[in-house]
Amino acid sequence: MLTRNCLSLLLWVLFDGGLLTPLHPQPQQTLEAEPRENVVPVPGRRSSAQRVKRGWVWNQFFVLEEYMGSEPQYVGKLHSDLDKGVGTVKYTLSGDGAGTVFTIDETTGDIHAIKSLDREEKPFYTLRAQAVDVDTKKPLEPESEFIIKVQDINDNEPKFLDGPYIASVPEMSPVGAYVLQVKATDADDPTYGNSARVVYSILQGQPYFSIDPKTGVIRTALPNMDREVKEQYQVLIQAKDMGGQLGGLAGTTTVNITLTDVNDNPPRFPKSIFHLKVPESSHVGSAIGRIRAVDPDFGKNAEIEYNIVPGDGGNLFDITTDENTQEGVIKLKKPLDFETKKAYTFKVEASNLHLDHRFHSVGPFKDTATVKINVLDMDEPPVFSKPLYTMEVYEDTPVGTIIGAVTAQDLDAGSSSIRYFIDWKNDVDSYFTIDANEGTIATNELLDRESTAQYNFSIIASKVSNPLLTSKVNVIINVLDVNEFPPEISVPYETSVCENAKPGQVIQTVTATDKDLSPAGQRFSFRLSPEASNKPNFTVHDYRNNTAGIETRRNGYSRRQQELYFLPVVIEDSSYPVQSSTNTMTIRVCRCDSDGTILSCNVEAIFLPVGLSTGALIAILLCIVILLVIVVLYVALRRQKKKDTLMTSKEDIRDNVIHYDDEGGGEEDTQAFDIGALRNPKVIEDNKMRRDIKPDTLRFPRQRPPVEDNTDIRDFINQRLQENDIDPTAPPYDSLATYAYEGNGSVAESLSSIESLTTEADQDYDYLSDWGPRFKILADMFGEEESYNPDKVT
DSSP states (O other): OHHHHHHHHHHHHHHHTTOBOOOOSOTTOOOOOOOOEEEOOOTTSOSSOOEEEOSBOOOEEEEETTOOOSSOEEEEEOOOTTOOSSSOEEEEEEETTBTTTEEEOTTTOEEEEOSOOOTTTOSEEEEEEEEEETTTOOBSSOOEEEEEEEEOOSOOOOBOTTOSEEEEEETTOOTTOEEEEOOOBOOSOTTSTTTTOOEEEEEESTTTEEEOTTTOEEEEOSSOOOTTTOOEEEEEEEEESGGGOTTOOEEEEEEEEEEEOOSOSOOBOSSSEEEEEEETTOOTTOEEEEEEOBOOSOGGGGOEEEEEESSTTGGGEEEEEOTTTOEEEEEESSOOOTTTOOEEEEEEEEEESSOOGGGGGGOOSEEEEEEEEEEEOOOOOOEESOSEEEEEEETTOOTTOEEEEOOEEOOSSSOOOEEEEEOOOSGGGGGEEEOTTTOEEEESSOOOTTTOSEEEEEEEEEESSOTTOEEEEEEEEEEEOOOOSOOEEOSOOEEEEETTOOTTOEEEEEEEEOSSOOOTTOOOEEEEOGGGTTOSSEEEEEOSSSEEEEEEOSSOOOTTTOSEEEEEEEEEOSSSSOOEEEEEEEEEEEEEOTTSOEEEOOSGGGGSOTTOOHHHHHHHHHHHHHHHHHHHHHHHHHHOOOOOOOOOOSSOGGGOOOOOSSOOOOTTOSSSOOGGGGSOHHHHHHOOOOSSSOOSSOOOOOOOOOOOOOHHHHHHHHHHHHHHHHOTTOOOTTOOOOOOOOOTTOSSOOOOSTTSSSOGGGOOOGGGGGGOGGGHHHHHHHHHGGGGOTTOOO
C-alpha cells in the first residue's frame, strides 16, 4: 500500500506541477485539478502583484470501514506548494470527527483514521483543512472543505423485513401460476461492488414451486396440485448477496402456501341403496330419515342439493338439505297406512349448487341413490267415518228421542270394539247422551230454540283393547223452530187521522214480526176482529205481501165528538200450527190543513177560536208574561225606601256633619249618633269615655277660678250656632258638633278650649245656660260639677 501511495504521489507531482493535493491510497481514485489564481504577497520580492496557482485541489478521500489493524489506518496526505520542507508550515484539520476519528500530522499533513468506521452508520465525513505559518500563526492559504468517504465492505447479509410470508393459490392451477413476491434488503452500498446485489433461491419446497432469482416472484412448478391430496406447503427462500457468488452473505425466510379449494369433485353417495323403517303413525311434515352424499371439496363447493326423482312413492315424501351437515332430510308429505301400502321405493339425486365450468369434462357433478321405505304397522286409534257430524232436532222434542249416530272403526288387522262417550266441557253438553256401544245420540232435556239455536260438542271414540288410543270428532246439532209464538204488529201501535179525511184513504201501513224462526216464504194475513167488523169507522186492507193498510170508511171525523178510536187487528202466520194474535191500534183524530198536513192533535186546541194559529197563541202568552213582569217591578220600586248618604266636605273635616231624618232618642239614646268620629283621635285614645252622654258617677273636683271670658271661642261657637239654627238639616238638639279639631300633624294641634291642657276645674261653664234650651243638658252636666267641689263653701 505504501508503494501505491508513493507512486500516486509521483504521478501527481509530474502531472499537476507540484501543487498540494490529497493523496489517496486507492488506485482507482481520480483526482481533478481545479485551477484558482490568488494574489499572495511574497516577502523579499517585488511589491507588484504576482499571479500564483491555488494551493488546494480537492476531490475526496476514501477510508475502509471495519478496519481492524493495530496501527491507525492511513487516509491520505495534505501538502502545500508553499511548504519548502523546513518546518515553517503547520497543517490543521477541523469538521466531522476531527481529532476524535481523524488526526493529521501538523508537519507532514498525513491524515489517519484512529477508529474503526461503519458505513451503514455514517457513510461520509465533511472536514476542513488549512495551512498556517508557524511563526506568524497566519493562514498561508484560505481554508478549504473536503470529504472522506467510508468505503463499503460486504458486512451485512440480506434480510426479509416482511417475513415470514403467508400465501395461497387455487388448486389445479397450471405451471407458472403467480403465488407471491418476496423481497430482501441489504444494508451495504448498492453503488459499490456486489455487496448489495441479492439473488433469490429455494432451499425447500421443490419441485412444487419456483422463484425468480432476480425479482423474488414465486410461481407454481407442478400442474394439477390437488388440495384434497395436500393442502399446506412450507417453502424456504434464501437471499444471497455478492450476486450469489461464493463468500456472499445470505438470509432466509419461510413462505406458507395454502391450496384453496375449487369445485373439482362431484358429490358421491357412499352406497347405492338406503333402507328406512317408518311407523305408519308418523305425522305429516315430520323427518323420517337422513341420507348423505360425500363431497371432498370445501365450503360452498361442497354444498349439495337433494331431489327426489319422480317415480313410485315419490309424491308421499319430500327431501331438504341440512345446511350444517349437508345431509338430505326426508320428510313425510302425506300420512302412511300400513293396511293400504307397506313399502315405498324412490330415487334421490345429489348435485352441487356451484359448478366450475373448467371441470365439466371430468363428468356430471351429481350422483343417484335408491331409497326403500318400509312402513311399520302400529296400533292406531279408531277412525270416524266423517270428519264432522251435523244433525237437526225440533225444539220441545221429548227427552230420549234419538236424533242421530256417529260411527268409528278400528282399521288395524286385529279389529277391536269401539266405545263412545261425550267430551264433557260445560253444562251445555248435558242436553244430550250417547250410547257407548252404538254411538247413537239422544236428547237428555227439552230444547228451546229461542234460548239456544245450536249445540257444538265433541264425541270421543276409544278402542276396547287399548283405551289409551282415542280419536275425537265434532258434532253440531241445530235446533229447528216450532211455531209457538203468534205474529205481532211492528211498531207503531198508534196512528192519526185527519178530521177532513175521505172514505177509502190509507192512514197507516202495518207489518208483522214473529219470534219464531220463520221458514222462507212464510206469509202473514191481516183482518179486522169480528167485533169491529160492523163499525163504520175504519177497515183493514190486506195487501197479501206481509203488509196491510188501515183505511177510513167515513167522510170526515170530529174531535169534539170522539178524539180516539181503538181498532183491533187480527194477524195470522202460515206455519203449523197456525198462530194468531189480536193487536189493538190507537187512532187519534187531528186537525189538518187542506193538504193533509197535521196542525194539531191536542185536546185543548178544540176550545180555541177557529183560525187562531199556534204562533198567535205563543205571542199572546208572551205579552201576558211581559205585563206581569212590568207590574211586579213597579210595585217593588214604590216600596223601596230612599237612603241618604254621608255628605262629606272636601275642604275641612270640621264642617262634616251626619244628616238623617229620624228624631233622636234624647240623652238616653247612646246608639243614635257617635260623635266620637268628629273628635280628636289622639284625645280619644287617651280618654275612652263618651262625651255625648251625661256621666253617672264621675265627678271632677275643681276650684272655680275667676272667670276670664274667651271672646274668640265664644264668637266662633255663636257663629256656628246660628248657622245650625237656620240649617234644617242640622243634627238633633242633644248632639254636640265639635269644630275645633285641626287633625293629627297640625303644628297648633287642637284649638278647642274644651280639649285644652287645663283642667276642667279652671273653666267656667255658666255661659252655657245663656245659649238657650239646646244647651240645657250641657249646662246641667258641667254646672253640677260645682256642687261637688270640696273647696266651695255652701
